[in-house]
Amino acid sequence: SAVISQKPSRDICQRGTSLTIQCQVDSQVTMMFWYRQQPGQSLTLIATANQGSEATYESGFVIDKFPISRPNLTFSTLTVSNLSPEDSSIYLCSGNSGTGGNEQYFGPGTRLTVT
Amino acid sequence: AQSVTQPDIHITVSEGASLELRCNYSYGATPYLFWYVQSPGQGLQLLLKYFSGDTLVQGIKGFEAEFKRSQSSFNLRKPSVHWSDAAEYFCAVGPYNTDKLIFGTGTRLQVFP
Numbered sequence: 001s002a003v004i005s006q007k008p009s010r011d012i013c014q015r016g017t018s019l020t021i022q023c024q025v026d027s028q029v030t031m032m033f034w035y036r037q038q039p040g041q042s043l044t045l046i047a048t049a050n051q052g053s054e055a056t057y058e059s060g061f062v063i064d065k066f067p068i069s070r071p072n073l074t075f076s077t078l079t080v081s082n083l084s085p086e087d088s089s090i091y092l093c094s095g096n097s098g099t100g101g102n103e104q105y106f107g108p109g110t111r112l113t114v115t
Numbered sequence: 116a117q118s119v120t121q122p123d124i125h126i127t128v129s130e131g132a133s134l135e136l137r138c139n140y141s142y143g144a145t146p147y148l149f150w151y152v153q154s155p156g157q158g159l160q161l162l163l164k165y166f167s168g169d170t171l172v173q174g175i176k177g178f179e180a181e182f183k184r185s186q187s188s189f190n191l192r193k194p195s196v197h198w199s200d201a202a203e204y205f206c207a208v209g210p211y212n213t214d215k216l217i218f219g220t221g222t223r224l225q226v227f228p
Contacts, residue, residue, distance in 0.1 A: 001161075004158075031214050033215070033216075041220070041221075042205065042218045042219060042220045043159075043205070043218045045215060048214065048215070092158055092159070094159075096214060101147040101166045101209060102147050102149075102209025102210075102213070102214055102215065102216055103147070103161065103164060103209075104216055105161070106158040106159040106160075108157055108158040109157070111156075
């Protein structure tokens, strides 16, 4: 199984600023995913990131607010722009296992607090 | 629309007791099915998965789940709960025609000594 790390593990940011979250996988994965988990809630998919192409965003999420980079098969970044308190959440990245069946491995998450 | 329902928001059990967490899905065909666990402050760990074949699947940490097509269910079970099992449990489905996962709302498990 793939091991996924995220940086930072947590951050406190001021309103109006941006935070970039890094996701590193210890092996190559075809697809990477970014999720938001609001306090006490389930996971909501923000976007799917493939190498060499634009990320595909889910309904309600836009590139201007959540730009994503995927420069290679082991790394991706998510930026949360123009922060507001409503962006306070845990952000998780995942990668597909490559064994089929939509199986994904998850990073530990980044806890963002916006003040 | 595809959906996953976990009817129990919060379950409390005594250590050593048996456990069953419910999961129902709504989808036109049998999707891939998963159970993940999230300990406080941690990411998600895959407990088990069902793709096809035997409808009773074994996972890590002594968990098992049974797929019942007639009930569109994929309930998670453990015969004897340990205090370390206290966590949030998420059921997820993976529709055949996408690479995505759709998560249920989660069940928080509390274990009393």
